[in-house]
Amino acid sequence: MAARILCISFSDIAADSRVLRQLALLAEAGEVTTLSYGSRPPGAGTHLGIDPALPSLPQTPAGVLKLGLRRHGAVELEAPAVRQALELVAGRQFDLVVANEARALPLAHAVAGGAPVWGDMHEWAPEERAHVLPWRLLVKPYMYAVCAKYLPRTAAVTTVNASIAALYTEQFGCPVEVVRNAGPFRDLEPSAPVPGRIRLAHSGAAVPGRNLEGTIEAVKALDERFSLDLYLVKARDGGRYWQRLRELAAGDARITFHDAVAPDALPRTLNQYDVGVFSLPPQTTNHRLMLPNKFFDFVQARLALVFSPSPETSRLMREHGLGVVADDFSTPALVRALSALTPELVERYKANTHRAARALSSAEDEAVTRGILRRLLGS
Secondary structure: OOEEEEEEEEEEHHHOHHHHHHHHHHHHHEEEEEEEEOOOOOOOOEEEEOOOOOOOOOOOHHHHHHHHOOOHHHOOOOOHHHHHHHHHHOOOOOOEEEEEOHHHHHHHHHHOOOOOEEEEOOOOHHHOOOOOHHHHHHHHHHHHHHHHHHHHHOOEEEEOOHHHHHHHHHHHOOOOEEOOOOOOOOOOOOOOOOOOOEEEEEEEEEOOOOOHHHHHHHHHHOOOOEEEEEEEEEOOOOOHHHHHHHHHHOOOOOEEEEOOOOHHHHHHHHOOOOEEEEOOOOOOHHHHOOOOHHHHHHHHOOOEEEEOOOHHHHHHHHHHOOEEEOOOOOHHHHHHHHHOOOHHHHHHHHHHHHHHOOOOOOHHHHHHHHHHHHHHHOO
16 A cells, blocks of 8 residues: 655645655655645645635734744644644544644644654744744744754654754754755756857745845846846735836846746756846845755756855855855845856856756755655655
8 A cells, every 4th residue: 555645835836846846756655645725736646725815824813922922832733724734634644744844843743643754844944034023023933942842753854955954953953864955957958158148047936035126236237248037936925026026127128027937947948048146145044054946946957157155055156166156245246246257257157057967956865855755654
């Protein structure tokens, strides 16, 4: 009989590239039930859909009061989305429960019924949105309490890079394995240059705090060689922030906004450009220690990279000669880094990403995931 696996994610998995990669490997190991927002994603045999209007944190008046009083145990299962999830999964039994991000840990342990729980923390949970004051005051202590309570009793814990893994071990005493946000190897070639042009690209979520304003302002300050194409997933704000970014770029014909493309299609879509660009001031621990999806998407797309300084991305960029690390996190530093590019440098960096693409693909991370599944499912 195939193993019964529950995969919990308070996201729309179809638009969540990390969980999609995870789900493909879970489907190799057994029959997967997904419990998430959105419709049934590929790889799921059964899907339990949570109403996307329901928040996954206890944002009710009573919940906020309990968070303020640090009554964390009393709100673990009180978020509206969690309460609906409990109803959806009632009566079902599983051999493994996968919790994506710390907010899913209490629910995962509540429904596991003795089955092992794998907690994929993604990033550093206590500071997911610590640049937002209500989060910092109310949610950060709650996330810390959830991690302290549940991670020591979680059978496997993973995160996106070694720096964040070390934080979890140091703070919560649990062994942590690394599963990066790398995607599969893509058999692509660097695109041919266009004389007199340097085509910049950025992909990701249009959410505040990602410093997309800084990237747009930098391009507006650059000469006519440069263009910027943006592939942005609109946030759950009705696209208001995305529209503000469009207004900021208005009047510059070199900046183009495109509809978001599916995660699996991103590398081939981005392959037509020259440089993947991202500058993120370290407002939180996750920002400071970032190693995001887009880094690996840009590599598989065979782009040169221009990034702000971060221990994880800078190390890989220098090790493989992938591009330019900006001096600091400011818009002027990004302008300087981009202005220094020449056609010859861009071609060299694109050739280097081509050589590094296999090493920076998901093969190593898939081996870690398969090892966890063999250990927890006993096969």
